[in-house]
Amino acid sequence: MQRLIVDMDGVLADVYSQFRKYEKEESGINQEPHAIIGKKEGEAYKNVRIYVNTPGFFLEAPVIPGSIEVMEQLNREYELFIVSSAMEFPLSLYEKYQWLQQHFPFLSWQQLVLCGSKKVVSGDIMLDDHFKNLDHFNGKTILFTQPHNQLADPGRHERVNNWKEVAELLLPQW
Amino acid sequence: MQRLIVDMDGVLADVYSQFRKYEKEESGINQEPHAIIGKKEGEAYKNVRIYVNTPGFFLEAPVIPGSIEVMEQLNREYELFIVSSAMEFPLSLYEKYQWLQQHFPFLSWQQLVLCGSKKVVSGDIMLDDHFKNLDHFNGKTILFTQPHNQLADPGRHERVNNWKEVAELLLPQW
Known part of the structure; x- marks a missing residue:
């Protein structure tokens, strides 16, 4: 059974929804989604470090659509x-x-x-939205699209844009 | 630089001191140290699961003697x-x-x-007091003596009894 390493924020948990919600509560401005494409989280939301240290930020994050159903199946087919x-x-x-x-x-x-650094984990496949995690990994690497990486060349990593594409890639019988 | 994986409970943190303290507070009995040799934690202390779920149990655990000085040096010589x-x-x-x-x-x-399982971490050397962690590890494995493993044959793992022995093994210039 292949070992599959799946990231949480930006892959399972919709932290961008939380960023937008917190920013709106603070400034009253409803940000246009396209305005943050290609920007790092800290550039797109100047108080991001305050938001992520606020109790409830992670607990109340919505689930990224499709992830539950696909993860349930991946959990049967991989060492997850x-x-x-x-x-x-x-x-x-x-x-x-x-x-x-x-x-x-x-x-x-x-x-x-x-963890702090993901350098210490090993596996066969890693699904993540950050290059800093994928670049160190010795197996197959899959880049999950989020605004901060949307304009970047995925390089050796395979890009997926949603959980339907994850399923198509990792669950041939899907 | 070699990657060294060091366990916390029973290697850096003296959880047995806490077990004894909690047991004494509960029963009034000052347990003889030799009475628990060779017993798993759950056999030696029947309420161990209550103790480890008590706020403060880990926060107030004493440091195992010698670990701070040796770890400070290991942190210079290894990817720790x-x-x-x-x-x-x-x-x-x-x-x-x-x-x-x-x-x-x-x-x-x-x-x-x-983590939950240590199977997912990789490195060159692992220092731990539990066979369940060392047995899965693909590098050099060092068993730190604690009452629960004291009577066991270390098998392929090298046994150390204290932090002086860790230093002698991993820091040749010590």
Whole structure:
């Protein structure tokens, strides 16, 4: 069974919805989605570090559409681990555990890894929205499209734009 | 630089001191240290699962003698990661982060991994007190003596009894 490493923020959890919501609450401005394409999170939302350190930010993040159904099937076909860079925002640690339990109850606590750097995890396939995680990985690498990476050349990584494309790539019988 | 994976509970953090303290507070009995040799934690302390889920259990654990000085030097000579099985006790996640910051301030958040299973981490050397973690590891494996493993044959793993022996093994110039 191949080991599949799946990222949380920007792949399972829709953190951009939260960024937009927090920004709107703060400034009253409803941001146009296209305005942030190609910008890093910190450029697109100047108070992003305050947002991610706010209790509830991760716990109340919506689930990215299609991820639950596809993950349920991937969990049968792969040795699945959820690996999230959470240590920079340590208050998020327990929220991330709770969020996963709530939305992906078919995953067990044995399958969750909260780390600082993802360099230390090994596997056959990694699905992530950040180059900094994919670039270090020694297996097949899949880039999940998010505004911050939308204009970048994926290079050696395969790009997927949604969970339907993840399923088509990783579940041949889908 | 070789990657060294170091466990937290029973290697850096003296959880047995906490077990004894909690047991004494509960029963009034001062347990003889030799009485628990060769017993798993759950056999030695019947309420261990209650103890580890008590707020403060991990945060107030003493540091195992010698570990700070040796770790400070290991951090210069190795690519060092602290990997702790914390997900079974999710309330411990933030306490473990805080404990490490407090006692090992020379380590950064990038070096901490809190997981369920350690199967997903890779490295050259692993130092741990549990066979279940060492047995899966593809590099050099070092068993740190704790009462639960004290009578066991270390098998392919090298046994160390204290941090002086860790230094002698991993820091030739010590």
